[in-house]
Amino acid sequence: MTKYFVGVDIGSLTVKVVLINDGLEILGQLKTRAGYSGKDVATRLKEQLLAESCLTPQRISATVATGYGRVTFPADREVSEITCQAKGISHLFPSSRTIIDIGGQDSKVIKLLPNGRVGDFTMNDKCAAGTGRFLEVMASALEVEWPEIGELVSSSKNPTKISSFCTVFAESEIISQVSAGALKSDILAGVCDSVASRVASMTRRTGLEKDIVFTGGVALNRGVVNALTKQLGYPLLVFQEPVITAALGAALLAREIHKSSI
């Protein structure tokens, strides 16, 4: 009988749930805003995913939880998102050696060993610079919806310079650029450059090795992808659903943990 495994990633902004089978196929995935209680949202999302796949909870052999809400979620094991991300990405891109993950609340760079395990990692700390939150705040100051960013940025000819890493200072910098008459597209391009330069220096610090995979919600933003590619001087691999790669890793780990326990 086929076995099923679930990975749950309760992040600061979104919750993601992934279902896989023994044959490593992704059977389904769901994501939504984490809201007030990431744990409740995750529980509902998992139920919904099982219902859509016509599976009862009993059919799930193991669940692994990751992300900031991992500790309270009832799972067979909780694993840090660094280990999960490494698992997910090395499964999707076996040639990857460097992972750049920009999520809502933090950004991290993970160095992978040839066997796909974590060799080293660097994370931003106690600061929203270089994270999804930074982009969100700036986009909302400019009254731009998240999906529009990529397009607007690609039309920019003269990106402005955002010199401050601090979210609050950068926001006031933007406001003064707006009142000085700078174009929205140019300011947004400046914002993307700022995120990219912060993350690029973190990547260089951890050690740059090909292939480089860019993942996390911000990897959907073409503006940042292009800016980061330019700054690093290497092409970036991006999975079509970059938001779910840690949840996928969690599901893969659920499968491994289950296998080693029998």
Add this chain to the structure above:
Amino acid sequence: MQVSQEKRRNYRPLVSSKTLQKTMGRYYALTNYHRYWGKLMRRPLAWVTSGAPVELLRAFNIHSAYPEQYAAIYSARNATVNLCEVAEAAGYSQDLCSYARSNIGGVLRPDLAPLGGMPKPDLLVACNNICGTVLKWYEVLARHFDVPLLVLDTPFLTGELTTQAKEYVLEQLNAMVTDLEKITHRRLDEKKLAQQMSLSREITSLWIETRQYCRASPSPLNAPDLFINMAPIVVLRGSHEGINFYRKLRDEVKERVDLAQGAIENERIRLVWDNIAIWPQLFSFYKMFSEKGACFVTDTYSGGWAVEQAPGTPLESLAATYTEVFLNRSPKYRANQLINLIKEFKADGFVMHSNRSCKPYSLVQEVIRKEVIHETGVPGLMIEADMADPRAYAEEPVRNRVQAFLETFDDL
């Protein structure tokens, strides 16, 4: 399940901690009541930096108190934020070392400081072998208390100690002797100095011996044990009480090794610690490791006091010993020091505390981390925190990193 795990004690308490408490309790009582006995016994009170040549002060019968030590206590008793806010309101930057800030806060508002703050000093002695911060910090204190400040300037060593550097420091020590003679109205008693040097050697060798036992597996001590038990070697170096305590500790640690008793249950992972302890989270932080079977078997911080005296006459020896302290040396030296500790103690990895307060300790850590990983092949984690100011500590991100780091030792 969570609750019982919380309660489960993965620490083996030390029997000698009673002696430690008594020894330190007596020292603090003596220090804090200095105003009642100091004049009578003709023993002035000096505030000194942790890297000051106290053997010389002891030879002059001077009683020493350590603002850094008090600051660690303020922090362990959750008073640092209040005290730092006092200093910050007085205009001191948040970027200033939190030991300096909380000490200055305590000077301005002793009522907010544990132990009622520090007793008023008769003189100040600062040595910049640990950092440059102490110079300005002690100048502030000298102005505030209007007492003499003696400074020992130890040049930074990019390589080995040079003859010029040694002579330069020796000259200052000679000048310091003259100053101390004036302040205390006493001549330097060479015999007493030699005696102090020998007591200091004895206590140091006990501390070295105790630490060496942690090469055993399981290790008889974990980082919090090392941090707590280093107090007497800092403040009571050259005293008989200090020596008595370290004999007891040494015997207990040796016994643990003989009985194969580890400091933590089920030691699985052996780690080396770099930088000052995270005092406000002393137990909760290190518990993240001990509950996963990871023990800190040695460290560079409390190891700073496990250094044998350099040869020569007492003053020559002091000049070399205090100039050669590890914080006064090149990144290369410090990387080698960590590499040797990892090899000697058969460690599986190391953890560096990037300490917002202590710039000389922290700024070069990333370079050292890379070098050590490269040379030893073991993983090294960097944690961002502060030794005393809890406002610079973010529990969740730290927990996240620690977990990910420890997972690299598992088969995940």
